[in-house]
Amino acid sequence: MSQGNPLYFSLITPTFGRPDEVVEFLESLLAQQYPHFEVIVSDGTPGDTLRPLLRRFENNPTYPLTILFTEYIGVSPARNAAAAVAKGDYLIFLDSDCIIPPDYLTKVADYLVKNPDIALFGGPDLAASGFTPLQKAINFSMTSFLTTGGIRGGKRTIGTYLPRGFNMGVKRSVFQAVKGYSDFVCAEDIELSIRILKAGYRSAYIPEAGVYHKRRTTLKKFFRQVYRFGAARLLLNERHPGNLKLTHLFPLLFSLGLILALLLLPLTEWPFVLYAIYFSLIMIFSTLTNESSKIGLLTVVTTLVMMAGYGYGMARNGWEMYIKGNKKGIKL
Incomplete structure (x- = not known):
């Protein structure tokens, strides 16, 4: 990868409550090997109670952190608000219940430098060794070729690859061109992906760019x-x-x-x-x-x-x- 003009990434996560997950998410990013990125947390937790817990990350030397707060803001408006202040060449949307491997951005940057025509991308959701048995079982059910893994998007997908919002990157200029997330309440990530592809842009699955996705912690959820x-x-x-x-x-x-x-x-x-x-x-x-x-x-x-x-x-x-x-x- 050329270091003359390195790509800059804006990592965006919407959140509502879940303070332990957000802290673990931000801690995982402290170990990133690739240095050119910022993090934007777009929070809707009532009373702005999450901010004090994240204060220790605001002055860390690894990445700049921006915390946006609008009480009870929805997922799509939260992502759009973060994208509006982002500085990156690419926006990467991640769920707050994800743990990001240290080489994640290195793998993404290497791929995009070699494939500059890709405007939309994503990667796999993985189960870390420390996950609970239920989290590992859910991960298998959601990703296996024996179930609906192909439906949700993987190396072999239905038609053109549609990234999901837990691990979804898009060129900032393209995100702006399609006017970001819409008013779609659920499956808003797929809806955005469809509009980007309809606009004539290309997408790609990056198998090396996986994240550890915790998912729901009970069968009811x-x-x-x-x-x-x-x-x-x-x-x-x-x-x-x-x-x-x-x-x-x-x-x-x-x-x-x-x-x-x-x-x-x-x-x-x-x-x-x-x-x-x-x-x-x-x-x-x-x-x-x-x-x-x-x-x-x-x-x-x-x-x-x-x-x-x-x-x-x-x-x-x-x-x-x-x-x-x-x-x-x-x-x-």
Whole structure:
């Protein structure tokens, strides 16, 4: 990578509460090997109570830190507010529940110097060794080729790569050209990615630029998260027709098929046997990947929760939008 005119990055994270996660996120950035970046925290925590906890990071020599505060600000407005004051050549949007590896920016910069035509990029979400068994199980369920990993965006994706907001970079000039995040409430990252690609820019998946993504810490929170994802997919297709693929229906069809298999058990076992084989493969691959049979078993549960939550969200919003005729859908 040329050091004559190094790329400068603005790392942006929106947050609401979660003080421990934000502190851990900022601490991970103190170890970055690449020195040319700033960090902007756009906070909506009531009472500005997060700022005192972050004060020790404001004068650190590793990176400049800007803390923006607007009480109860939403995720998209928070990101837009941070982008408005950012100085970087590229904006990188990261979730506050992520831990950033020391070589993350080095890998990103190396790739972009070699591929200057890339305007939009992202990388994988990984599970750190210190994550809880549930976090590791959720990570496997969300990223495995056996589940919806391809749907969410990976090396092999549906069509052109659409980065997700937990690890999503975009040229600042391009972000400004498309007017940033829209009023989309959920799946706002995908909606932005679609508009950038429609404008004629190119995107790329950088496999070396992964982040450790903690995700939800309980099954209830995880169910709620994927429920919103499923519901938002139909809204996304309304705004950008043609972006609903057959594979996006997989969790809904999977859940309906499982219900049918259970109902048919008195007559035939074969449909249920197929599901048993599928979940056995999930357990085996997760056990081998995580080197833990406990996590393997837990992954069966998280996969079931993910499929059911996403499928239920899509079914409920489909009823609201296409049967009841409310194109705005359910409240997310």
